[in-house]
Amino acid sequence: MAAAMTNLPESDSLPPLARHAVHVFGERGLAPEGVVRDDTLAAEVPVALVFNGVSHAVMMATPQDLEAFALGFALSEGILDSAADCRGIDVRVIDASEAGLPEGMPGIEVQLDISTRSFERLKDRRRSLAGRTGCGVCGVESFAGLDLSPQRVPPRDWIERVDLATVLRAFAAMSPRQLLNAEAGAIHAAAWATVDGELTDLMEDVGRHNALDKLLGKLARANRLDEPGFVLMSSRGSHELVRKCARLGIAAMATISAPTAMGVRMAELCGLRFWGLCRAPRGVLYADGLAVAASGSASTASATASMP
Incomplete structure (x- = not known):
C-alpha cells in the first residue's frame, strides 16, 4: 500500500534553479576587465522534516520532489517500516521572517503524518540530523549509533x-x-x-x-x-x-x-x-x-x- 499524499502542490513551491549576476574573467574573446552576465545556480533551501508535529531534521536540499524526498528519507533512515506507515504529507513554504532566516531565504516545512508505532520509535532514537547537506552522521552520540551493520539484502536470482x-x-x-x-x-x-x-x-x-x-x-x-x-x-x-x-x-x-x-x-x-x-x-x-x-x-x- 502506498503512502497517502494530501495537500500537495501540483508544482514545486520554490524553483529548483536561480539566476544570479556574475562577473566572468579569462574567457576566450573577453576583454581583460571581463563581462557581467546572468548565471544559473542550483537552489539550496532548508527543508524541515516534521513527523507528527515534531521537527526531526533540517536538510539543505533542492526544492523539488519533496514529497518523495521526505518519504524516502523516512524509509531509508528506518523511521518507517513501509510506505503504508505514512498517512499523509503536506508541504508548506515558510517565510524567511517566520523561519528566522535571512531576508530572501525562505524555508520549506514538510509535515508527515506517521503511524503511532513509527512515531514512538522515532522519539526513542533521540537522533538529530540537523544542518547537513545530505552528508555525514551529525547528531550520532556513540559508535553504536552509526548503524554500520546493515541487514542482509534478500538473494536475487537475477x-x-x-x-x-x-x-x-x-x-x-x-x-x-x-x-x-x-x-x-x-x-x-x-x-x-x-x-x-x-x-x-x-x-x-x-x-x-x-x-x-x-x-x-x-x-x-x-x-x-x-x-x-x-x-x-x-x-x-x-x-x-x-x-x-x-x-x-x-x-x-x-x-x-x-x-x-x-x-x-x-x-x-x-x-x-x-x-x-x-x-x-x-x-x-x-x-x-x-x-x-x-x-x-x-x-x-x-x-x-x-x-x-
Whole structure:
C-alpha cells in the first residue's frame, strides 16, 4: 500500500534553479576587465522534516520532489517500516521572517503524518540530523549509533545480470536526463535501471543522499521497491548510500566515482552488488552480491572489467 499524499502542490513551491549576476574573467574573446552576465545556480533551501508535529531534521536540499524526498528519507533512515506507515504529507513554504532566516531565504516545512508505532520509535532514537547537506552522521552520540551493520539484502536470482555492459548502458542514458545539472551544474542524480540497463527513473538534488532518498521515495510510492533493478549514482559510493539501499532491499548499486573502503565493506556485509568507477569502457566490481563466506568476508575480491 502506498503512502497517502494530501495537500500537495501540483508544482514545486520554490524553483529548483536561480539566476544570479556574475562577473566572468579569462574567457576566450573577453576583454581583460571581463563581462557581467546572468548565471544559473542550483537552489539550496532548508527543508524541515516534521513527523507528527515534531521537527526531526533540517536538510539543505533542492526544492523539488519533496514529497518523495521526505518519504524516502523516512524509509531509508528506518523511521518507517513501509510506505503504508505514512498517512499523509503536506508541504508548506515558510517565510524567511517566520523561519528566522535571512531576508530572501525562505524555508520549506514538510509535515508527515506517521503511524503511532513509527512515531514512538522515532522519539526513542533521540537522533538529530540537523544542518547537513545530505552528508555525514551529525547528531550520532556513540559508535553504536552509526548503524554500520546493515541487514542482509534478500538473494536475487537475477543479480549477475547486473554486469558491466548493463551498468554502462544505464549510465550512458543518465547524463541526458540530468536536466537541472545541465542548467546549473552542482547537482547530483540518483537513477533506477532495469536488469537490462534501461533507465526508468531519475531524481536530482544538490545532495547525493537527498537525490537517493527522492528516488527511493518515488519507488516506494509506486510499490516498486521489489522490482528487479539497480540504483545508479552520479557520485562516490559512500557507506550511507549503501546502508540506505540495503535497508530497503535494493540489491545492486553502481556509482560513477570510486567508493570508500567503508562503503565496500558494508556492501560485502549486506550482500549488495557494488560497481564503482563506471566510466565507459571501464568499471570496477567491488562487491559481487553473491554468497558471503562464514568468516564474513566477501566471496570475491574487487575486479576491474572493460568493454571491448
